[in-house]
Amino acid sequence: MRVMAQMAMVMNLDKCIGCHTCSVTCKQTWTNRAGMEYAWFNNVETRPGQGYPRTYEDQEKWKGGWTRHPNGRLSLKAGGRLKNLATIFANPVMPSIQDYYEPWTYDYRMLTNAPLQEHTPVARPKSLISGKDMRITWSANWDDNLAGGPELATQDPVLRKMSEKVKLEFEQSFMFYLPRICEHCLNPACAAACPSGAIYKRSEDGIVLVDQDKCRGWRKCVTACPYKKIYFNHKTGKAEKCTFCYPRIEVGMPTVCSETCVGRLRYLGLVFYDADKVLEAASVEDEHDLLDAQRDLVLDPNDPEVVRAAESEGISRDWIEAAQRSPIWQLIHRFRVALPLHPEYRTMPMVWYVPPLSPVVDSVAQTGFDGEDGDNLFAAIESLRIPVEYLAELFTAGDPAPVTEALRRLAAMRSYMRDVNLGRENPDASVAEAVGMSVEDVHDMHRLLALAKYEDRYVIPAAHTEQAHRLEAIATGCSLDGEGGPGMGGPGSSGGKVGLGMPRLRPGSKR
Structure with missing residues (x-):
């Protein structure tokens, strides 16, 4: 057993309100160049x-x-x-700017x-x-809140697999929000596809980065990443990513998207x-x-054998204690809701999701029954407005059983805690x-899911001072190096000029 540490994230989709604050703050911090x-x-x-880019899941x-x-x-x-060698100078399988969107600004001089x-x-x-x-026809947020529209929904690669089971009539439409960042996979396809070896996974915390000195702009990583979370900077000729x-x-400190998340x-x-x-x-035969x-890969940090193996690999005691307090292991293993x-992409992604349950309470309540009663909730899960089959195509390679298990556990928590909060003497155990x-x-x-404090949601051990020189050496070629410091609001490698002398693009949606 070779124990390694990995920084991971879990997002509770029940709480996402689609405000895009995380996107805007990340944009201003890292890609406003x-x-x-x-x-x-x-x-x-x-x-x-x-999705973004369009149909990236296909x-x-x-x-x-x-x-x-x-x-x-x-x-x-x-x-x-x-x-890869035969197509290294002309990669034919890569999203075009139309699949992302042609960035624009506005000629404000016409107003002033x-x-x-x-x-x-x-x-x-x-x-x-x-x-x-x-003429603006598409952007990163173009289909915001338009999930019920047949013109857009029918283009969803996930929905195509289950079109016979899901109705798209407006009155029966369903929707939820899905925040996405780089998955920082355990088996990253982007790193394997890079001809120059510029993409690497840090051994100390598992974060996947791009060495800008080694990157030659072949863009094979863009094709290989199934989540399409690697971008090509057409000014510097380098690949960049989260x-x-x-x-x-x-x-x-937590990531910017986590720190600023409203929900x-x-x-x-x-x-x-x-x-x-x-x-x-990653090589198991059955996708289900x-x-x-992947769950079995995540080790129990309280297991004495795991602790001894971690210490033998040079992992410090405070990192072991942080892993033992980690909310990620709790949500993945103990509660089994993440x-x-x-x-099915077999990259072993390390950004996990708690599936959304909210619509089931509303759908039960509309029938005149108690929307948070345990029996009613369990019976209604199979007929969610968000079909279990759709969630299964997203999170379990099409197997509905783990999704149903997670939703039943979330429903049980709601039902039991409702009895507690109402002051009933004997909540139904x-x-x-x-x-x-x-x-x-x-x-x-x-x-953890409803009342967690800051220090419970973010359990992040700081790097050790004895690692400082090694980390600094690693970071010098990393991702967003350039004039003005790594994407932190400086002018960037082009001295602050965006596009062809146009004002800087304002982050936003289709407006």
Whole structure:
């Protein structure tokens, strides 16, 4: 057993209100620079929907992630070394700017400098690529709140797999918000596809980064990433991606998206995993077994054998204690309500999600019954407005059983804690027992998901001073290096000029 540490995140989708604060603060911190106007390290998608870039989940088209051969070996879906070499100068399988969106600004001079006239002047949209007038037809947030629209929903690759089971009539439409960042995978396809070896996974905390000195702009990583969370900076000719805010993590602070999240839905913590079993877990034959295989990779930090193995690998005592207090291990293993995004890509993603339950309470209440009664909730889960089958295609490779288990546990917590909060003398403990939990488990899960304090949501051990020189050496070529400091509001590598002499792109949606 070779124990390694990994910084991981869990997002509680029940709490996401789609305000996009996380996206805007991340944009202002990391990608508000020339050449990155179209890049959103963090974005919030309305599901069902096409996502960003459009239809990124259609791996038959984009060839992201890994594929398993009958002999049990894994290879990149985009092809092996010879195929990559043959297309190294012209990668044919990569989203175009139209699949992202052509970034724009507005000609505000028309408003401020226009002479007195009969009609009000208009600030026309101008392309940040060509500088010419353009017609806005798409953006990173274009289908916000439009999940029920058949023009957009039918383009959802996940929905196509279950079109016979899901109705798209407006009055029966469903939606929820899905925030996304880089998954910082245990088996990253982007790193395997990089011809120059510029993408690497930090051994001390598992964060996946791009060495800007080594990057040659081949863009094979863009194709290989099934989540399409690597972007190409057309000004610098380098690949860039979410850095998990590693300068903040190193001093014990949460990521910017977590810090500014209005709904407090993000949890950050350290987990231990067995590095010797990553390939074995990613290579299991049945896609439905990938969730359990990935769960088994995450080790119990309270197990004395794991603690001894971690110490033998040089992991410090305070990091071990942080892993033992981690909310991530609790949500993944103890409560079993956190699920990975698209495990069938076989990258072993380390950003997990608690599936949304909110609509089931409303749907039960509309029938005239108690929306938080345990019996009613359990019976209604199978007929959620958000179909369990859709959630299963997102989080469990199409297997509805783990999703149903997670939703039943969330429903049990709501039902039991409702009795407690109403002051009933004998809350029904059988509700917890029906989902394989104890009353103590229910209280602890409620405390973590509903009432967690800052220090309970973010358990981040700071890097040690003895590691400072090594970390500094690693960081010098990392991701957002350049004039003005790593994306922290400086002018960037182009001296502050964005596009073709146009004003800086303002982060936002279709407005």
